[in-house]
Amino acid sequence: MITSELAEKSILGTMLQENxxxxxxxxxxxxxxxxxxxxxFMSMCELARKDKPVDYITLVVVREPAELGGANYLAELNNYANAARFDEYKELVIEQWRALEKGHILQQALQNDWTIEQIQNAFDALQLNHSTAPQTSIQADLLAQYERPFIPLEKLTGISTGLHSMDYLLNGFQPSEFIIIAARPSMGKTDTLNHFALTAGIQGHLPIIFSLEMSRTSITDRLIASAGWYSRLKMRDPHKHFTEEQKKKWPNALDYVARSNIHIDDRSGLKVSEIKATARKIIKETPDKRPIIFIDYLQIIRPEHPADNQTQAIGQISADLKTLAKEFNCPVVVLSQLSRAVEQRQDKRPIMSDLRDSGNIEQDADVVCFLYREDYYTSTPADELDMYIAKHRNGPIGNFTVGYYKDTGTLTNNN
Known part of the structure; x- marks a missing residue:
């Protein structure tokens, strides 16, 4: 078990790397x-308030090196840095501080013969100290709503999906919402995610993709194929298989994907805490853009702590993803597998009980969208993808069909 001192070292080391x-x-x-x-820490704050870089060299300029443990001690703090566990260690240190403060309160209460009410008030003030106390008054929220009936509503309050029917039902992907896109394998989940990411990026938002299964190279190739309407089969050897016209349009496809400003983390076996640490860094580096997080896919995220079974592990991960959406105040769109029960029914269209491994997914998600292709089970090509909003916490549900071209991975609106 990590000690408070080691946790403090890790916090400071991480701050040295992520100012x-x-x-x-x-x-x-x-x-x-x-x-x-x-x-x-105080020396770090002094430098940070002046917008100066913080490292072990600049720190020794602020105060005497001996007061900071010396340059070697500061340099060694980098070895303890762990951005993925920063929040965990921060809470450990704060809880240790609170435990010590409770002891001081009880000592004062004993010496000064405090009443039970005085002790309780002191404990409450400790639990909700000024740095962690939540904002609970709704007065500012009401004031912000004052002109609402007199201002025309924007077309979308959320981030557009690029699909008219979906935007009509969801009003775009909303801040703080945890959105599940679920389907059986080979239904088009990853292509759908890529479509959402490209659409968001071209609109000027900040799409961050965590691809736990496919490599960044594979995802990038899929994005280019979708943007340029290139056959993924031909993209294996563009020089050999592309027409001259396709080769001419190649720079335009690359430019389109580049303008979407998509970030991809393709590390496998990530935990939600590691996803959170990476997303926080990217968001901090691009403060002028509205973020949207995509994860492919839920069942291969590693749980933070050992679980007795897969259902318990997925339940923990699902709850953590909902918390992530609320903390960053951005949509978190997560792909999910469905159970094999779908294949055992005559009607293969997914239903809520098909969500694999946990009913917690259904409980935590704000939106659940199922994907289904009839042509997957028949020999009739259709170039269509059925989408069904089966759960929408803050609005209507419904189903619609979009164009889906498997050869290029492109999704389009059906007119």
């Missing part, structure tokens, strides 16, 4: 138990 965490993490100097670490 934005110094002011954005909510840490305060008094949370640190070790005076040396308090000195280092």
């Amino acid at each position: 934005y965490l110094i002011m954005d993490s909510g840490m305060e100097e008094w949370y640190f138990q070790k005076q040396l670490h308090k000195n280092i």
Whole structure:
């Protein structure tokens, strides 16, 4: 089990690598138990407030090196950095501080003969100290709504999906919503995700894809194929199989994908905490864009803690993804597999109970969308993809059909 001192070292080491965490993490100097670490944190804050870079060299300029443990100690803090576990270690340090403060409160209460009410008030103030107290008043929210009836409504309040029927039902992908796109294998889940990411990026948003199964090269090839309407089979050897016209349009397809500003993390076996750490860094580096997170796919995310079974593990991951959406105030769109029960029915269209491994997915998700292709089960090519919004916490449900061209992975609106 990690000690409070090691957790403090990890927090400071991570801050040295990710300077934005110094002011954005909510840490305060008094949370640190070790005076040396308090000195280092205060020096970091001093540099950060002046918009200066923070590293072990700039720190020794702020105060005497001996007060910071020396240059070697500061340099060694980098070895403890762990961005993925930053929040976990931060909570550990804060809880340790609270535990010590409770002891001080009880000692004061004993010495000064406090009443039970005084002790409880002191505990409440400790639990909701000024740095972590939530904003609960709705007065500012009401004030912001004052002109609402007199201002024309924007076409979409969320991030457009690029599919008219879907936008009509969802009003776009909404902030803080956890959206599940579920289907059996080979139905077009990844192509659908790529379509959403390209659409969001071209609109000026910040799409971040976590591809736990496919490599970044494979996803990039799919994005190019979709954007340029290129056959993925021909893209294996464009020089040999492309027509001259297709070769001429190649730079335009690359430019289109480049303008979408998509970020792809293709590490396998990620935990939600690691997804969160990477997304936070990308979002911080691009503060002027509205983020949207895509994950392919839910069942191969690693749980934070060992679980007794897969159902329990998926339930934990599902809850963590919903928390992630709320914390970043952005849509989190996650692909999900369906159970084999679909294949055992005469009607192969998915239903809510087909969500694989956990009813928690249904409970946590704000939107559940199923994908289905009739031509997958028949020999009749259709170039169509049926989409069914089976759950919509804040609006209507419904089904619609879009164009889907498997050869290129392109989705289109059906007129």
